[in-house]
Amino acid sequence: MPFLNTACAIALGLALAAASVRAHEGGNDAGFGQPGTAKSVQRTLTIVATDAMRFGPSAFTVRAGQTLRLHIVNDGKLAHEFVLGTDADIAAHAKMMRAMPDMAHADASAVRVAPGQAADIVWKFSMPGRFVYGCLLAGHFEAGMKGVVTVVREP
């Protein structure tokens, strides 16, 4: 099934992930953003991951074109991940993680955070729409460890 192969490529590169978005949203020709640079950060948002399998906040809104520093704090005793993507990508990826639980995420839109630690993702949201974030460690996403990013058009 080509989609699963493409979804797996999230770990390999954004270009492939973007191709997956195009392939599965009927020709919609844009991804959900790109890695941002530290000097273009306009806002920092702290997102706390907990062993209750939740992110706080579980939703946030950003303007298209804005670069955010997402400061991911792991408040638990378990490892957690923060993986950003489209609904389809994240759902397929979560499914795949059940088969390959040790798969590492080296992508700019994903980070694994050790217990008690924190890590940053700097991301430029380029396109209005609804995107998701999730922890794809085995069972976490299914238990509700996910959130929604709403990207609104610039005023």
Ligand SMILES: [Cu+2]
């Ligand atoms: Cu988790």
